[in-house]
Structure formats: structure tokens, C-alpha cells
Amino acid sequence: MQSIPTQEYWVNTDHGRLYAKRWLSPAEQANTHPPIVLFHDSLGCVALWRDFPSQLAQATGRDVIAYDRLGFGRSDAHPGKLERDFIRDEARDGVSQLRSQLGIDAFVAFGHSVGGGMAVGCAAAYPTDCTALITESAQAFVEERTLQGIREAQVSFWQPGQIERLARYHGDKASWVLHAWVGTWLAPDFAGWNLDDELRRVTCPVLAIHGDQDEFGSTLQPQRIAARVEGHSTVEIFAGVGHVPHRESTDAVLALVTAWLS
Template identity: 60%
Template sequence: MPSPSHHTQDLHIDSLHGRLFVRLWSPAHLSPSFDEPPIVLFHDSLGCVELWREFPSKLAAITGKTVVAYDRLGFGRSDANPRELSLGFVGDEAEQAFPTLKDHLGIGQFIAFGHSVGGGMATHCAARHREDCLALITESAQAFVEDRTLQGIREAKAGFQQDGQIDRLARYHGDKARWVLDAWTETWLSPEFADWTLEAEIDRLDCPVLAIHGDLDEFGSDLHPQQIARLTDGPSRVLLIDDCGHVPHREKPEIVLQAVAELLR
């Protein structure tokens, strides 16, 4: 938890199926404001607000924009999700939780930034709310179900069988940790999910796109950012980072921050 200051603000908002935890970061000496379009962060399959760590504050500082992150229902400090994830859960975020967040905070135009499956959710939000989305940044996003993705998930699932591993998740998700893990592994490994793709959503985009990917990403090859950038109608760029795995904003933060700042200039 960051120490309380005027640079961050925590709140809960009510959604259809439970409360969502939200945190706002603002540039130095400013209160969170949406006079300028904010950057909205979408976390990965095991992630939450806390696991963004210091990246949002650095992002706010380098861009001069308010940064918003929230825990999806079932994750972090949001309420437990009373349902199993549907096979359309990536797109559901653009139809359910994100509009609630947008309306509650009074956000008009925005920049979407999503990590891993959050990149797919950010893409759906950019397509669904295209009149308000000024730019889309995906980081380690999956555009389709690749064998490399499934192998990485199988290995991670096996790793979580070891003693103490689920306790690591519980530090951030509490008694929701098992649900969080199963929602990731069992959904992606389901045969019914095998044909999932972002192609239709990418094809609807007309905003600038920055697709960031590590060359050592264990959950997807560089085919994913290439597909995201190739299909969009707006200006696009692929940033493939050398010697980098699945979490570029933690492994190579300065490269990611500079690239986002350049896009938003």
C-alpha cells in the first residue's frame, strides 16, 4: 500500500455484482482530475491494483496524466465474483465493469493500457468506446490462443501445486486466490476457449495503437503484437523489447514509460 497523500486516491464503486476497488494516481502537486483524458490500466489474469506497484505513479509523472487502475470483480480488494467466468469474459469487461467505472468517475475520453489478458480487455474497451478512446497500449497481450500460451499456463498451473505457492496469491487476493487461479487456468485451457480471438475487435479500432511485447515472453510469441498492429486502421507500432519476458513494465520499465510518453505526445 502506498502511504496516503494527495498523489493517490482509493475508492470503491458499486457494480452490478459487487463493489470494485479503484485507485487513482496524479502527477506531482495535482489532485486526480479528468480534465485531461486519463490512462486506464487493465490488469492481467493473476493481477490486481497492488501488483502494478510503482509503475502507475511513474506513468502519471512522465505523461502528466491521471492514471486509473481497478481490481476486476473477484480480484484484489474488489468483492468476490459470484459467478464462474464466461468464455466471453474478455469482452464482457467492455460491456459491464468498464462502463460502470467510466460513468461513476465521470471519465469522457481516455487512453486504454492493458497487460496480458488485460490487453485484450483494453482492446475491447477501445473498440466498444471508440468515440472516446484516444489511444490503445497493449503489453504482452494475447490476440488468439497460441500453443505457447497454453504451454506457459500448464507450466504455471503445475508450479502452483507446490507448497506455499497459492499463499503468494492470497497475499493479494485473500480467500479469492483459488478462484483467481482457476479462472485463469481452467478458462484458457478449456477446449471451448480454443477459438477465441481479438481479430474482430482489432478490426474496429481507429485510434493509435502501441503493441509492446518481450522477446522472451513465455505466454506468447511476437505474432500477437504483430497481429494487433497489422489489423488496426489507425497508426500503429510494435515495440519488441530484447531480453524481456511477460512483464515489461516491471522488467524494462524505462523503455515502456518512454514509449508510452512518445505515443501520447
């Protein structure tokens, strides 16, 4: 894979600094196409996207921007616990500052897992600027399959060395990251959470990607995303694929996203 230039940033917010990184597409048209902004999952960060942002920039001919949410990766520690509306609130908090300080006008929102919900929130909050929305393995509502997957993952993290593995990416914030995920989703008052209101305000085209073996959500999730959006939406189900299609079927995801954006 050809190496492409990158830029790193520190984004100031009221609660701490966010780390961000930009992959600069070598394509001549990169400056004329809105960049793709990536939103990571509940245990994720910029580093855990691995080679995907670079591959995405080369395949689509667009710049790709990823950032660590507050409390994750290289960003500053979160000052407290996640609130019930943390998914929709990311659009007016971290994303607002990211866009302002990096000079991001029009953009494509691409989110994985809970990051898919945040991408939905951004498409709803910035309808004239978000030109396209891509969700991957996103949760649009709470279903038992999601909760069971989290319970099983919680047990696996009790095994020796697992929290240390998470600490490679989040440092001394690793325990907070894990508890924020498990504690938020398994809380009784989160059971009725959904993205229906945000989805109804999305006006751009939507591509909802999902694996039929996703342990954190059934195919009812992308179907609900498509059903609630009033504009054009496309659902793509990857057979035999789990929760991380961009890692499990990288070439297929790159080809799909590139063709769809074209």
C-alpha cells in the same frame, strides 16, 4: 521517486463492488489530457502494479486509474465462473460502471496480458472516447506457446506456499483467481478465441509492446494486433524481455509510452 497524491474508490455493479485507485499527476496539464486506465493481467490486481502507476503518472503528466476486476484484489468475490466472452464483456460491465461513477470521459486504455485484450475491447466499444490504445504482452488469439506457459505456471502453483503468496493480494479469492485463469484458457471450447472482430473496430492509434522472451505469447501476438487494426499502429519488441516489460524494463517502457503519447 516523488510521492504523488492518490484517491481510492468503490464502484458499485450489479454483481458486487469494484476497488479502484487514481494517481494524480502533478503536471499542470494533467486535467487537460485524458487519464490512462490500466487493465491488469489474469492473476493481477491494483496492488500488483506496484510503483508503475505512480511512475507512469509522473512520466506522462496524466492521471492514472487502475481497478480490480470482480473477483480480484480488493473487489468483491465473483459470483460464478468466467464466461467465454469475459474479455470483451469487461467493456460493458466493469468498465462501464467505472467510467460512469468516476466521471471518466475520454481515456487512454493500457492493458497488460489479458488486460491488453480488455483494453482492445474498450477501444472497440468506445471508439469516440478511447483516444489511444496501449497493449503490453497482450494475447490476441490462442497459441500453443500461451497454453504451454499456463500449464507450466499451473504446475509451479502446486508447490508449497505458492497459493498463499497469491492470497496476499486476493485473500480467500486466490483459488478462484488461479482456477479462473487456468480453467478458462485450457478449456477446449476456448481454443478458437481471438480478438479479430474487436481489433477491426478500433479507430484510435495503437501501441503494441511485447518482449521477445514472453513465455505466454510469441511476437505473432502484437503483429496480429497491428495487422487487424485499420488505423495507425506501432509495434515495439523488447529484446531479452519476458512477459512483464513494465517491471523488467521499467524505464524503457515509461520513455516509450511517454514519447508515443506525446
